[in-house]
Amino acid sequence: MAGISIEQIADEMYQMVAESAGQKKLKSTDLTKAITSKYGDQVSKQDCKDAIKLLIDSGRCVYGYFGGSSIELPHKEGSAN
Amino acid sequence: MSDELKTPLLDELEKGPWPSFVSDLKQMAPKKRMVRDLLGQLEKSYRDKRGYWKHGGLVGVMGYGGGVIGRYSALPEEFPGVSHFHTIRVNQPSGWFYTAKALNELMDIWDAHGSGLLNMHGSTGDLVFLGTVTDELEPTFRELTAKDWDLGGSGSDMRTPSCCVGPARCQNACYDTLALTYDLTHKYQDELHRPMFNYKFKIKMSGCPNDCTAAIARSDLGIIGIWKDDIQVDQAAFAEYLDSGMNVQEYVVEKCPTKCISIEGKEIKIDNSDCVKCMHCINMLPKALRVGKERGAAIVLGGKAPIVEGALFGSMMIPFMKMDDFEELHDLIERIWEFWDEHGKNRERIGECVERVGLAAFIEGIGLEPIPQMVTQPRDNPYIFYEEYYEEE
Ligand code: SF4
Ligand code: SF4
Numbered sequence: 001m002a003g004i005s006i007e008q009i010a011d012e013m014y015q016m017v018a019e020s021a022g023q024k025k026l027k028s029t030d031l032t033k034a035i036t037s038k039y040g041d042q043v044s045k046q047d048c049k050d051a052i053k054l055l056i057d058s059g060r061c062v063y064g065y066f067g068g069s070s071i072e073l074p075h076k077e078g079s080a081n
Numbered sequence: 082m083s084d085e086l087k088t089p090l091l092d093e094l095e096k097g098p099w100p101s102f103v104s105d106l107k108q109m110a111p112k113k114r115m116v117r118d119l120l121g122q123l124e125k126s127y128r129d130k131r132g133y134w135k136h137g138g139l140v141g142v143m144g145y146g147g148g149v150i151g152r153y154s155a156l157p158e159e160f161p162g163v164s165h166f167h168t169i170r171v172n173q174p175s176g177w178f179y180t181a182k183a184l185n186e187l188m189d190i191w192d193a194h195g196s197g198l199l200n201m202h203g204s205t206g207d208l209v210f211l212g213t214v215t216d217e218l219e220p221t222f223r224e225l226t227a228k229d230w231d232l233g234g235s236g237s238d239m240r241t242p243s244c245c246v247g248p249a250r251c252q253n254a255c256y257d258t259l260a261l262t263y264d265l266t267h268k269y270q271d272e273l274h275r276p277m278f279n280y281k282f283k284i285k286m287s288g289c290p291n292d293c294t295a296a297i298a299r300s301d302l303g304i305i306g307i308w309k310d311d312i313q314v315d316q317a318a319f320a321e322y323l324d325s326g327m328n329v330q331e332y333v334v335e336k337c338p339t340k341c342i343s344i345e346g347k348e349i350k351i352d353n354s355d356c357v358k359c360m361h362c363i364n365m366l367p368k369a370l371r372v373g374k375e376r377g378a379a380i381v382l383g384g385k386a387p388i389v390e391g392a393l394f395g396s397m398m399i400p401f402m403k404m405d406d407f408e409e410l411h412d413l414i415e416r417i418w419e420f421w422d423e424h425g426k427n428r429e430r431i432g433e434c435v436e437r438v439g440l441a442a443f444i445e446g447i448g449l450e451p452i453p454q455m456v457t458q459p460r461d462n463p464y465i466f467y468e469e470y471y472e473e474e
Contacts (some may be wrong), residue, residue: 069276
């Protein structure tokens with residue numbers, strides 16, 4: 001699709017997660033909405049799902065849970081201490 | 082158990098005729114430090130009238146966003162055994178049928194990697210392993226998957242679909258609840274393991290309106306077996322009920338909510354056009370009455386227990402859907418998710434979303450035709466406003 005690869009989407013999503021780390025917890029839907037509003041018809045929701053899958057399966061991001069599921073950078077256990 | 086740990090308040094829960102989880106915990110406490118400290122923390126909670134758990138965080142297994150619920154003690158110095166006390170949800174088999182071999186496998190895994198405590202089953206339907214530490218999550222998961230088990234859902238994902246025993250053991254089943262649960266679990270693996278929704282989404286399957294899974298009240302999408310034609314009657318068996326001295330008039334006829342049953346001589350007559358399929362007569366006279374032959378399921382949407390907002394009952398979306406294959410249902414589920422994705426807010430269940438946008442707008446949004454059977458609760462008025470009807474007046 002018009003030259004935007006899943007890897008590129010994943011990189012952009014990673015950037016968003018990294019930039020908001022410690023300030024705002026981003027959910028799958030936040031990342032998908034940000035990407036689809038930026039690229040419009042050039043990316044589909046499925047592309048976004050695939051990109052999130054890539055981020056999670058590669059270990060670059062992990063899922064977290066604080067009242068809702070979010071996508072975060074891997075770090076030490078949040079609630080432990 | 083050792084003399085040091087005194088639990089006078091918990092001991093109260095062992096009194097009376099019922100089985101007590103406290104007795105179970107005490108049995109395990111000498112073998113597991115975790116269980117001993119669980120008793121200690123629980124006693125302190127009862128004494129201080131406050132909970133000492135902290136939830137959430139970043140626990141899980143690689144690639145999955147659901148299935149593990151992080152739990153930590155707020156008093157790790159006092160109760161080090163429960164400094165971590167994570168829960169693992171194991172995807173249960175449809176209808177909760179296990180072989181003894183399977184149960185032994187599960188118990189062995191959990192004895193080796195966790196507290197040994199479990200809950201069969203949680204309200205989501207999963208088999209719940211209660212209490213382990215972060216370092217044991219991956220090894221537990223590896224052993225489970227090596228034996229063909231998988232984790233269930235948690236967080237903002239599709240929760241583990243669950244069903245009643247259906248046709249495996251119950252003559253009332255109007256469709257194969259077990260097959261549908263198996264089908265949805267497999268078809269929606271991503272939705273189950275990779276939280277991608279605004280909030281949780283529960284699907285429950287009941288084979289008939291007795292609704293043994295409480296789908297109408299406890300699931301976002303309830304799939305409840307129903308029949309379209311007449312209740313099947315065995316008049317000879319009915320006569321036997323009368324001959325046995327059962328007060329059919331009082332216990333069945335007068336309790337039919339639409340008063341559509343009568344007795345003529347030794348025969349039962351049912352005006353099926355008025356029957357609302359409440360199941361009462363069939364439950365009372367199982368040898369004489371059976372659900373009809375033209376079977377399928379009614380689909381209700383938006384039920385939930387009170388969490389962020391109050392409790393909701395599911396609203397009728399589709400009064401009858403054939404369940405021979407599940408493609409029509411898949412299509413409906415995906416349209417519902419699409420709508421929720423577009424219009425839902427963070428931590429808003431589908432029922433709350435529908436309440437906010439309006440039922441009529443919702444059914445239009447997912448491409449359903451309005452019909453009079455769409456009601457917000459049993460025996461209620463339709464929620465559709467028929468403009469043409471009013472224009473003609
Ligand atoms: S819901 Fe109906 S079919 Fe399922 S177990 Fe209960 S009575 Fe049987
Ligand atoms: S199922 Fe309920 S409504 Fe229908 S005939 Fe029996 S008692 Fe009456």
